Structure formats: C-alpha cells, structure tokens
Amino acid sequence: MTFYITVAISIAISSIAVLGTFMLTGMNGLFSLGQAAFMGLGAYATAILVVNYGLPFPLAILIAIALAISLAFFVGYATLRIRQDFFALATFGFGQAMIALLTETVTITGGAMGFSNIPRLTSPALAFISLAIAIFFVWGFRRSHFGKDSLAIRSNELAAEVEGINAFKHKMIVFVISAGFAAYAGALMAFHISYVEPATYGWILSVTWIIIVFFGGRDSLTGTVIGAIILLAAPEALRFTTAWRILVYCVIILLIINLRPRGLFGTWEISLKPFLRFFKSKKQQEAK
Amino acid sequence: MGVPMQFSIILQQVVNGLSLGAVYALIAVGFALIFNVLKFSNFAHGGVLGISAYAGYIAANQFKLPLIPVILVGMVTGAILAVLVELIAFRWIRLQKGQLVYFFVTSVTMLMLLEQVLIIRFGASFESYPYTLVKVRVLQFGDVTISVTYLLSLISTIIAFSGLIYVLKKTKIGIAIRAASNDLTATSLMGINVNMVIIAAFIVSGMLGGLSGVLYGISASLSPQIGQIVVKGFIASVLGGLGSLTGVAVAAVVLGVLEVFLISTIGSGLSPVVIFLLMVVFLLVRPHGFAGVSFSDKA
Amino acid sequence: MEKAIVIDMKNLTKKFGGLCAVNDFTGHVKENQIIGIIGPNGAGKTTILNMVSGIYPPTQGEIIFKGKDISKLAPFQINHLGIARTFQNIRLFQEMTVLETIMTAYSWRAPYHFLETFVSLPRVARFEKETKEKCLHWIEKVGLGNEAHSITQSLPYGMQRRVEIARALASEPTVLLLDEPGAGLNQSEIHDLVDLIQGLFTELSLSIMLIDHRMDVIMRLCEWIYVQDFGKNISQGTPEQIQKDPIVIKAYLGEEIINA
Structure with missing residues (x-):
C-alpha cells in the first residue's frame, strides 16, 4: 500500500467519527468531550475480540458498537435532561474514566504501552464505502424531521418541547448515533494502523473533531466533509510536528469563528437536484 | 505505634486533601466568576493558569526570585493573559451577539492553543520549581508531618479569598461585577460600562488562575498539560451549583479531599473512574448541584 | 345547551422558594370559548399558563384536561393531548x-x-x-x-407573532394558550391580531385561554375573565361585570382606564 492510500484511508475513517460530531455538536449544539473515548472503546473492543477471542471482524465490530451505544445511553440518561454544561462535563469525565480503565487493565489491553499486532483487515474499499454510507446516513437523517428538530432544540429547547418534541429522547438518539459512529471509526482505525494506545483517545481528539465541524460550517454537511479532508490532510502534507499542527488548527478556528462564525461553507450544500431533474425529465420523455 | 500512627496518617491526608482542595477552589472560583458574568464555561482559564505557572517557574528558576515575587509574577501574568484571551477569543463574538456555542468553541480552542505553546517551548517533559524556593519543606507536629508547600497553598488561598470578598463587597468595580453576574443587560442599562466590568472580571479571574497555577506548580510539578486541571474547577463549579461562589469553593475542597483519599486507597490510575461514577450518581440525585438552584427557564 | 368544560384548573398554587406566584387559582375553559386572565405584571398570569402547558408542575392543585389529570405531564405530552401555546417573549x-x-x-x-x-x-x-x-x-x-x-x-x-400562532395551530390543538399576544405590537397590529384570533376561534372552534394586561384585547375577545392580582384571584365574570366591579377598578383597572 502506498503512503498516499494509507493516509487517505486514515482520513476517511476519521471523517466517519467527525460526522458523528457533526450530528451531535454541529446540528444539536451538544459538546461531547468524551467522543474520542467512544472511538477508543470501539478500537479496543474490536481488537481484543478479534485477536484474543478469535471472533470474526464484522461480529466484533457490531459488539463494539453495541457497547459504545449502551455506555452513551448511560451517560446521556444522567445528563441530557439538564444543562448542556453538565453534558460536556459528564462526557469529559467519561472520557477520562475510559482512558484510565484502558490504561489500568494491563492484562487485557496492554496498558499504556498499547495493544499491537492487530491484523490489517481494513481494506481501502471498506474505508471509503463506509465513509460514503455514513455520509448518506447523515444526509437522510438531516433531511427528515429529525434535522429540523435538531435545529429547533439547539435554538430553543423550551419552545420545541411545547410544540410536542421530546427533546430528551431526540438528544439521546443523536448522542447514541454519534457514539456508534465514533466506535465504528475506532474499529476500522485499529485494523488499519494495527495498533491502539489509550493516550490517542483523549479529549484533545474530541475537541479536534469539534474544531473541524466549526471550520467547515456546523450547518453544512458538505462543509464538514470537505473541512475534515482539508484539516486531516494538511498535517500530512505539511509535516508539522503535532504541537505545531494543533497550534495552527487553533489559530485557524479562532480566525474563522471571529470573522466567519458560520464556518467556511455556511449553510451551503452540494445539491443533487440538477442530476435528479435530469433523470426525471428523461423518465417523462420515456413515458411520453 | 499502631493507633496513633493511623491517626497521624489520616490527619496528614486530610491536610493534603484540604490543600489540594484549596488550589481547586482557587481554580473553581476563577472559573465560576467568568461563568456568572458571561454564562459560559471558560475553559481558557486552564490555559491562563498553565502559562502563569510556567511564568512563575521561569521567574524562580532563571531569575532566582524569592517566593512572594514569584507568586506575584504568576498573578500578573494570569491577569494580562486573561485579558488577552477575552480580547482575542470572546470580545468580538460578544459584540456580534454570537451564540453561546461559539464561546464554548473558542474557549476550548484557547486552552488547547496555550497548551501547545507550552509543549513547543518546554517539550513534553516535567519540570519543577527550584527546591530552594520554599526553604523549610516540612513541619513536624509530634507524629504528624505537614508539608510546608501544602500549608502555603492553604494560607495563600485563604488570603486570596479574603481579598476577593473585600473586592466583591466593598469596591465599586467588585459591586459592578456582582451586578453583572445577576443581569448583564440591566447592568448596561444602568449606565455601567459593561466592557470595563468584563475586563475587570477577567483580571480578577486571571489573578486567581495565576495564583492557583503557581501554587499547584510548587506543590506538585509542571507539565504542559497542567492547564487541564481547569476541569477540576469545572467539576466543582457545576457540582457546587453554578452561581454561588461559596458553593463552588466548598465543592472544590470536597473534591480535593475526595481525590487525595481515592489516590491513597485505589491509586491514581483508577480514581478518575470512581470520580466519574460519583459525578453521574450525583447528577442523577441532585440535577442542579449542591446549592440546588434550579435554572428553570422563564417563559 | 351547556358547553362542556375542557380544562378544569382546581386550586392551583405555585411557589418559587418563599414566593407565592399563584395562590389557589380555580377556573375553567369550556368548549369553543375564549377566556381571559388579566392582571398587572407579577400577578401570576404567565405562571398559570406555564403550569397548564407543563413547563413546571403546580405546587398544589390539579389541572384536568378532558377528564385526565395533566398537572404532572411534560410539555410535549401535554402538546400531544391537544394543548398548544405561544410565548410572551417570542420564542x-x-x-x-x-x-x-x-x-x-x-x-x-x-x-x-x-x-x-x-x-x-x-x-x-x-x-x-x-x-x-x-x-x-x-x-x-x-x-x-x-x-x-x-x-x-x-x-x-x-x-x-403570527409565526408563533401558526406554529401553535400546526399542533392541531383543541385548546390554544396565548401569552400576551399583543405585547410589543402597535395599535393597528393589535387590531389585526384580534381579528385574526376571532377568525381562528370561529373557524376552528377552538377553546382559547388568553393572557393580556391590555383591556381592549381582553374585552373584545373574551367571554369570561379572571382578574389576578399578586397571585390571587380577585374577581371573575363577563367583560361587562368586570368593567363594573369596584374591586377590580380599585386594584387594577382604575389606572388603566385613566391612562387609556
């Protein structure tokens, strides 16, 4: 595998997790500082199930996602009813607790040294198709009433409740989905780079995803995907050290939020309508 | 030995917990002060704290300054930095009447940025304040050995809070800050210059942050990630019930004692897990914090 | 024929800490009827509406909607039953x-x-x-x-304001709660709004609970009026009775009429 394909696969996988953050933080204004921990959980659970217990890769992925979803439900149940600060706090605590657990359970996870020799089962096709499907999922969700409900709750939760939206349930659905996305991305990543270590999945990674979403535009799916590709590819191209890279990210996001708060793409979306219209007119012609 | 030994260990632990709690209280109150005025969680406070801690370290290590000037360097750095953060990250959003999420994003971004500055300058290694900064390291009371750096944290916190209470209750600017905490728009209607009040709040918060950074640096050690202890302030101010500075300080001290206790029993590795579980249980039982003030949205 | 009661509010009391925002309020809304609650600021009018729409539960008392106690339901559940509302400060x-x-x-x-x-x-x-x-x-x-x-x-x-009303109507409610719909509007806008409410009321056979401190709005629309002062109900009756009631005039209307 050439270097470029390896990098492209990493970007595609990370973008799946970013899409989860797009739904949670972009669409719904909920800040999860433990989002990366779900990715870590997905990575470790899948790796351990496959390497230590010999489970097939797809089954292991499903179990890992189920695990992430259950934990998200637990964290969300305690905090999604109350102020958003509590949610940010609880997810942060969750992230730290998760990393502590992964580090402490040395016999299972390899502790701080990480878990290695994971077979490279993530093929380029699997990564790219997964990303395409993830984008399609988010696109469909957003275009349904859930998309409008998200904006309504983000903007005025009380008014949304009064007109019949169960805000708690809605936020729970979104949180659980986003955790599932992160866990899936984690599973793919572990079997791509063949190695996991707890320190990767700290809150900085969660914040990086949030930054990517706000960079592209929290109201633009197109912007989020393009933003993810740009910001995830840039460091590989520029070969900065990690610290400088994050520093540059920070400066960019400060500039964007100050000068163009709605992100590079605002609410702009690539539209498939011209294509659809083309097909429709063809159909009509055939009907005639 | 036996029983008295046990007792002295417990007593030592309590003192350790109290002094850690005192530093947490400084962090938490600095954090809550900004929350009360601007109603967002200012994570950048951690960055301010971190840089100030290193400023104090440079003052002590390279310029060989004695203790009190070192603390002052930390506080002044904190104040200046806090104002810079307000100007760079928050002011423009506020003028544009931006939504709260933007403040959240810029504040977290600021924390990350300041942390990276430290990593770039000092690398990922640990540093510590020169040993000579505090000349007498321990005091012996019979069986009980108390670390002077811990006492220093406790005493400095008490002095700082006395000063804070004086400023908030007796000075014009302090009263304006309290008024702004109640209702920022009303404050501006009363003809008070809101920008000045906010700058003042950031100065006070930055000084508290700088002090907590230096104290934490002296009693523990320094690493570029030091800013992340702002989370202790965050936990304490949420659990303490946002809005009440006293509640926040009490919660911070409880958190400090709890942490020292957990570390001595189950170790530092697993203590975040227990703290997280306790936090979730607490939120389920008391969704609005110790103070129990419910922020019901007025329709 | 006597109209059936749709919302029955029994002895509603709401306390915030030591403050009693609403003290023992009893009243009802009938089918296809507009009732009004008037009173100066701080009289507890909005608090009553907030309790009916489930924003917070009453400290004491119960709210019966079509035979069902709804006083402990969440706002979205109450909406699903057929009660929709607008807000005084537009949301x-x-x-x-x-x-x-x-x-x-x-x-x-x-x-x-x-x-x-x-x-x-x-x-x-x-x-x-x-x-x-x-x-x-x-x-x-x-x-x-x-x-x-x-x-x-x-x-x-x-x-x-009209968008808010349309949003409430889109819940296809049987009862509409309007919280100071006239707030912030000028005289001619209020006039149009009253016509709109009147029209919707007739066309959709709604029950409406209306809060306002403007006499003209309340008097023109309401069939029955409750007067609140400092959380207490001081009078109720038809618009004509209310206008003549000396207690009401003394407590509240007096200055309004003079000002108007």
Whole structure:
C-alpha cells in the first residue's frame, strides 16, 4: 500500500467519527468531550475480540458498537435532561474514566504501552464505502424531521418541547448515533494502523473533531466533509510536528469563528437536484 | 505505634486533601466568576493558569526570585493573559451577539492553543520549581508531618479569598461585577460600562488562575498539560451549583479531599473512574448541584 | 345547551422558594370559548399558563384536561393531548424559515423510526411532503403566505407573532394558550391580531385561554375573565361585570382606564 492510500484511508475513517460530531455538536449544539473515548472503546473492543477471542471482524465490530451505544445511553440518561454544561462535563469525565480503565487493565489491553499486532483487515474499499454510507446516513437523517428538530432544540429547547418534541429522547438518539459512529471509526482505525494506545483517545481528539465541524460550517454537511479532508490532510502534507499542527488548527478556528462564525461553507450544500431533474425529465420523455 | 500512627496518617491526608482542595477552589472560583458574568464555561482559564505557572517557574528558576515575587509574577501574568484571551477569543463574538456555542468553541480552542505553546517551548517533559524556593519543606507536629508547600497553598488561598470578598463587597468595580453576574443587560442599562466590568472580571479571574497555577506548580510539578486541571474547577463549579461562589469553593475542597483519599486507597490510575461514577450518581440525585438552584427557564 | 368544560384548573398554587406566584387559582375553559386572565405584571398570569402547558408542575392543585389529570405531564405530552401555546417573549428558532419552523410542530406525528431516515425510505419523504402542504395551509391562514421561505428572525415583530400562532395551530390543538399576544405590537397590529384570533376561534372552534394586561384585547375577545392580582384571584365574570366591579377598578383597572 502506498503512503498516499494509507493516509487517505486514515482520513476517511476519521471523517466517519467527525460526522458523528457533526450530528451531535454541529446540528444539536451538544459538546461531547468524551467522543474520542467512544472511538477508543470501539478500537479496543474490536481488537481484543478479534485477536484474543478469535471472533470474526464484522461480529466484533457490531459488539463494539453495541457497547459504545449502551455506555452513551448511560451517560446521556444522567445528563441530557439538564444543562448542556453538565453534558460536556459528564462526557469529559467519561472520557477520562475510559482512558484510565484502558490504561489500568494491563492484562487485557496492554496498558499504556498499547495493544499491537492487530491484523490489517481494513481494506481501502471498506474505508471509503463506509465513509460514503455514513455520509448518506447523515444526509437522510438531516433531511427528515429529525434535522429540523435538531435545529429547533439547539435554538430553543423550551419552545420545541411545547410544540410536542421530546427533546430528551431526540438528544439521546443523536448522542447514541454519534457514539456508534465514533466506535465504528475506532474499529476500522485499529485494523488499519494495527495498533491502539489509550493516550490517542483523549479529549484533545474530541475537541479536534469539534474544531473541524466549526471550520467547515456546523450547518453544512458538505462543509464538514470537505473541512475534515482539508484539516486531516494538511498535517500530512505539511509535516508539522503535532504541537505545531494543533497550534495552527487553533489559530485557524479562532480566525474563522471571529470573522466567519458560520464556518467556511455556511449553510451551503452540494445539491443533487440538477442530476435528479435530469433523470426525471428523461423518465417523462420515456413515458411520453 | 499502631493507633496513633493511623491517626497521624489520616490527619496528614486530610491536610493534603484540604490543600489540594484549596488550589481547586482557587481554580473553581476563577472559573465560576467568568461563568456568572458571561454564562459560559471558560475553559481558557486552564490555559491562563498553565502559562502563569510556567511564568512563575521561569521567574524562580532563571531569575532566582524569592517566593512572594514569584507568586506575584504568576498573578500578573494570569491577569494580562486573561485579558488577552477575552480580547482575542470572546470580545468580538460578544459584540456580534454570537451564540453561546461559539464561546464554548473558542474557549476550548484557547486552552488547547496555550497548551501547545507550552509543549513547543518546554517539550513534553516535567519540570519543577527550584527546591530552594520554599526553604523549610516540612513541619513536624509530634507524629504528624505537614508539608510546608501544602500549608502555603492553604494560607495563600485563604488570603486570596479574603481579598476577593473585600473586592466583591466593598469596591465599586467588585459591586459592578456582582451586578453583572445577576443581569448583564440591566447592568448596561444602568449606565455601567459593561466592557470595563468584563475586563475587570477577567483580571480578577486571571489573578486567581495565576495564583492557583503557581501554587499547584510548587506543590506538585509542571507539565504542559497542567492547564487541564481547569476541569477540576469545572467539576466543582457545576457540582457546587453554578452561581454561588461559596458553593463552588466548598465543592472544590470536597473534591480535593475526595481525590487525595481515592489516590491513597485505589491509586491514581483508577480514581478518575470512581470520580466519574460519583459525578453521574450525583447528577442523577441532585440535577442542579449542591446549592440546588434550579435554572428553570422563564417563559 | 351547556358547553362542556375542557380544562378544569382546581386550586392551583405555585411557589418559587418563599414566593407565592399563584395562590389557589380555580377556573375553567369550556368548549369553543375564549377566556381571559388579566392582571398587572407579577400577578401570576404567565405562571398559570406555564403550569397548564407543563413547563413546571403546580405546587398544589390539579389541572384536568378532558377528564385526565395533566398537572404532572411534560410539555410535549401535554402538546400531544391537544394543548398548544405561544410565548410572551417570542420564542422562534434561529436560522430557520417560517415553513421549517412550523413543520417542526408535526415532527412527533412522524410515522417512521430514525433508522428509516438513514436509508431514506420513501415514506420519510412522503411524510415531509404532506407536512409541508399542511404547514403552507397554516401559514396562509395567519396571513403570511408570501413569507413561507423567509428566515423568521428577519421578519418584523408583528409577523413573528403570527409565526408563533401558526406554529401553535400546526399542533392541531383543541385548546390554544396565548401569552400576551399583543405585547410589543402597535395599535393597528393589535387590531389585526384580534381579528385574526376571532377568525381562528370561529373557524376552528377552538377553546382559547388568553393572557393580556391590555383591556381592549381582553374585552373584545373574551367571554369570561379572571382578574389576578399578586397571585390571587380577585374577581371573575363577563367583560361587562368586570368593567363594573369596584374591586377590580380599585386594584387594577382604575389606572388603566385613566391612562387609556
């Protein structure tokens, strides 16, 4: 595998997790500082199930996602009813607790040294198709009433409740989905780079995803995907050290939020309508 | 030995917990002060704290300054930095009447940025304040050995809070800050210059942050990630019930004692897990914090 | 024929800490009837509405809606039963068009599961299309036909008020709670609004609970009026009775009438 394909696969996988953050933080204004921990959980659970217990890769992925979803439900149940600060706090605590657990359970996870020799089962096709499907999922969700409900709750939760939206349930659905996305991305990543270590999945990674979403535009799916590709590819191209890279990210996001708060793409979306219209007119012609 | 030994260990632990709690209280109150005025969680406070801690370290290590000037360097750095953060990250959003999420994003971004500055300058290694900064390291009371750096944290916190209470209750600017905490728009209607009040709040918060950074640096050690202890302030101010500075300080001290206790029993590795579980249980039982003030949205 | 009672409020009391916002309020709304609650600021009018719409439960007392105690239900559950409301300080959604805003009122009726949206099943799109048509109808009804695709916040205040009313109507309620619909409007806007409410009332045979401190609005619309002062009910009756009631005049109306 050439270097470029390896990098492209990493970007595609990370973008799946970013899409989860797009739904949670972009669409719904909920800040999860433990989002990366779900990715870590997905990575470790899948790796351990496959390497230590010999489970097939797809089954292991499903179990890992189920695990992430259950934990998200637990964290969300305690905090999604109350102020958003509590949610940010609880997810942060969750992230730290998760990393502590992964580090402490040395016999299972390899502790701080990480878990290695994971077979490279993530093929380029699997990564790219997964990303395409993830984008399609988010696109469909957003275009349904859930998309409008998200904006309504983000903007005025009380008014949304009064007109019949169960805000708690809605936020729970979104949180659980986003955790599932992160866990899936984690599973793919572990079997791509063949190695996991707890320190990767700290809150900085969660914040990086949030930054990517706000960079592209929290109201633009197109912007989020393009933003993810740009910001995830840039460091590989520029070969900065990690610290400088994050520093540059920070400066960019400060500039964007100050000068163009709605992100590079605002609410702009690539539209498939011209294509659809083309097909429709063809159909009509055939009907005639 | 036996029983008295046990007792002295417990007593030592309590003192350790109290002094850690005192530093947490400084962090938490600095954090809550900004929350009360601007109603967002200012994570950048951690960055301010971190840089100030290193400023104090440079003052002590390279310029060989004695203790009190070192603390002052930390506080002044904190104040200046806090104002810079307000100007760079928050002011423009506020003028544009931006939504709260933007403040959240810029504040977290600021924390990350300041942390990276430290990593770039000092690398990922640990540093510590020169040993000579505090000349007498321990005091012996019979069986009980108390670390002077811990006492220093406790005493400095008490002095700082006395000063804070004086400023908030007796000075014009302090009263304006309290008024702004109640209702920022009303404050501006009363003809008070809101920008000045906010700058003042950031100065006070930055000084508290700088002090907590230096104290934490002296009693523990320094690493570029030091800013992340702002989370202790965050936990304490949420659990303490946002809005009440006293509640926040009490919660911070409880958190400090709890942490020292957990570390001595189950170790530092697993203590975040227990703290997280306790936090979730607490939120389920008391969704609005110790103070129990419910922020019901007025329709 | 005697009209049936739709909402029965029995001995409602609401305390915030030591403050008693509403003290032992009893009243009811009948089928196809407009009732009003008047009183100066701080009289506890909005608190009554907040309790009925489930924003907070009463400290004491109960609210019976069509024979069912709703006093402990959440706002969205109360909405599902058929009670919708507007807010005094308009609460619209930022960055959404009028149509999108109103469409959210139908969200809870959606027949599909969120997993179906992932694969964009046809019935997801069908529901959205049907909802859109219904909402355009409501937008027309409140006289905002030309503004369906405007961003709500770009509209003038009077129109925003109408968007709120349309959003409440889109819940297809039997009872409509209007919290100071006239607040912030000028005289001619109020006049139009009263006509609009009157029209909707007749056409949709709604029950309406209206709060306002403006006499003209209340007197023109309401069949029965409750007068609140410092959380207490000091009088009730028809508009004519209220206008003559010496207690009311002394407590509240006096200055209003002089000012008017």
